[in-house]
Amino acid sequence: MPKTAHVTCPLCEATCGLSVSIDGGTVTDVRGDRDDVFSRGFICPKGVSLGALHADPDRLRAPLVKRDGEFVEVSWDEAFAEIDARLRPIMAEHGNDALAIYAGNPSIHNVSTTLYGPVLYRAIGTKNFYSASTVDQMPKHYTSGYLFGAPLSIPIPDIDNTQYLLMLGANPLVSNGSLMTAPDIRGRLKALRARGGKLVVVDPKRTRTAEAADEHHAIRPGTDALLLFALVNVLFDRDLVTLGMLAEHTAGVAGVRALAEPFTPEAVAPVVGIDADMIRRMAVALATTERAVVYGRVGTTTQEFGTLASWLVDVVNVLTGNLDRPGGAMFPTPAASAPGSSKPFRHGRWRSRVRGLAEVYGELPVATLADEIETPGEGQVKALLTVAGNPCLSTPNSERLDAALGQLDFMVSLDVYLNETTRHADVILPGPTPLERPHYDLAFYQLAVRNVANWTPAALSSDLPQEWQTLLRLLGVVTGQGPSADIAALDDFVAGEFAKRTGVDVAAAASRVGPERLVDLLLRAGPYSLTLADLEAAPHGVDLGPLTPRLPGALKTASGMIELAPEAITADVPRLAARLDDAPNGQFVLIGRRQLASNNSWMHNLETLVRGSNRCTVQVHPDDAAGLGLTGGALAKVSSAAGTVELPVEVTDVLRKGVVSIPHGWGHDADGARMSVAAAHAGANSNVLTDDGPLDAPTGTAVLNGIPVQLTPA
Secondary structure, X not given: OOEEEEXXXXXXXXXXXXXXXXXXXXXXXXXXXXXXXXXXXXXXXHHHOHHHHHHOOXXXXXXXXXXXXXXXXXXXXXXXXXXXXXXXXXXHHHOHHHEEEEEOHHHHHOHHHHHHHHHHHHHHOOOOEEEHHHHOOHHHHHHHHHHHOOOOOOOEEOOOOOOEEEEEOOOHHHHOOOOOEOOOHHHHHHHHHHOOOEEEEEOOEOOHHHHOOOEEEOOOOOOHHHHHHHHHHHHHHOOOOOOHHHHHHEEOHHHHHHHHOOOOHHHHHHHHOOOHHHHHHHHHHHHHOOOEEEEEOHHHHOOOOHHHHHHXXXXXXXXXXXXXXXXXXXXXXXXXXXXXXXXXXXXOOOEOOOOOOEOEOOEOOHHHHHHHHHOOOOOOOOEEEEEOOOHHHHOOOHHHHHHHHOOOOEEEEEOOOOOOOHHHOOEEEOOOOHHHOOEOOOOHHHHEOEEEEOXXXXXXXXXXXXXXXXXXXXXXXXXXXXXXXXHHHHHHHHHHHHHHHHOOOHHHHOOOOHHHHHXXXXXXXXXXXXXXXXXXXXXXXXXEEEOOOOOOOOOOOOOOOEEOOOHHHHOOHHHHHHHHHOOOOOOEEEEOOOEOOEOOHHHHHOHHHOOOOOOOOEEEOHHXXXXXXXXXXXXXXXXXXXXXXXXXXXEOOOEOOOEEEOOOOOOOOOOOOOOHHHHHOOOOOHHHOOOOOOEOOOOOOEOOOOXXXXXEEO
């Protein structure tokens, strides 16, 4: 019998509500849920593709084990017997650090891997934990940890109430928002301008968001920290610093003032490519507009000074009094939060074996994973577990990592596709589709522009075990309980530990298992006295109201203050100051670009998402193309210190001169992968050009923007 299921889309950070029509196990239609309390019917091409993902014939529906170099389908018992027989001896002989873990971006969009992944990772106890965070957003976690005391205490633009939004390195009309969960961002930005507000976009490219802005300033890639420091300089020089209610909760203002002295607009302007007078006007507008906010995203975090740029976004919001007030940058109050550490944030608790890179937020920079695999000696990585990740496309110098994976003694992947990374695995364990599993967005409701909560029950049944069951079975293997450990007993243990950490009696959720039980416990421990039953009774979600001021209660630093100038951040300022002498030298630099129908590489295997403008090209400014002898549609060879790719040229004036742009996540031409649609639209992997040497110094995050490149006709 036909039915309609109300689903929260898990394919990006916007958490849009969808109405999915199902007839006999077949998805017949996907539309925006007009009654969803947050998205109000908004939908993008990714959400529409849920039915295509569910029906994709390339999607894995049984475990695969590699035998004599070929993958064969096996039973779940056979797959886990293989893992137990081969992984346990490696850990016994070489230690737990010999097993590395890579958690991909999709794992945070899945409530099973969000809640049960960390349980497995802690049980393994390896120092070699890596994730997508060090190729996109670790600088923001790092700076939030030192300023506010916790890596997830990230201030979010109160976009629905602001009057002046300065946006750097972000394109939310394409990305749907990032570290800013905001469905229908186009409607929200239109509302900003309709109420007389102003949107100012700083980006090397005239993106779709920049085209909708009141002002667009084409900054030189990789110089956002210099621009932000110049804004700070002006605030002090013009006596525009107005902390207001923040004054009694902020330490380090004098230190910031001293650090900002060299970064005058005149000193910065030639390097960033924005006029000094315009820089002053930006600073004055931020200080004098009643409700204003600065927001920076991937373009600011994936550059050489990603940590300083992330820090300075918050510094400007504090100095203008726009932190923790309506219309400024505010801390959401989520209904449920996974238990975190009660200790103030610190980093560097251990370092990588080969390059000595510091741990941040429990992980090492993925840019050094190849080092740890290739370099012999005690502690060498011999085995790898990947969870919903494709690092052979998404990490810097990816050709090197691709080769390194071939040297492993054993590899296990939790993934629904045989892709560029999982082709190296010895065992692949698939999971259900988004329509076959329950969902609650634990991570992204902590970053939402409005406080909401929405539970999605599974819309369809599945013959595959849920990922939480697979993860617990792996837990049984690595803890010596064998490949047939008692999953129910392990789940009871996990729930008991959650109950202790949340202070809620586990019996309150006794009728539930798996993520349902854990989410129920977290909701009961939350600030709204909700239960999972309350959300089950509200299929379109529960609106918990606008963002409200939370300081000083939200501060978790040892001092209980906003630490505006922590040494762990400011120690990198002299390195930035040296860049004041870096005049443009005429070299071309590469930036990435987002595409509306693409968030992760696996989406390129859905025909509906690789149509139209969702193409892998190298964009070049017309003047640059003419000077280089490049023509639209012809192939260009793009080279860097790390590698070379060939791509069709797309000539467009949306780019700043001297800047070229290639989208991420392409390069689907690897032997052994089974993604037929992606292979037919292979494109080229932009991370062949990114170098795993240069990194953001404090966090080790990869530098993906501002990469020097050379272009020639192919």
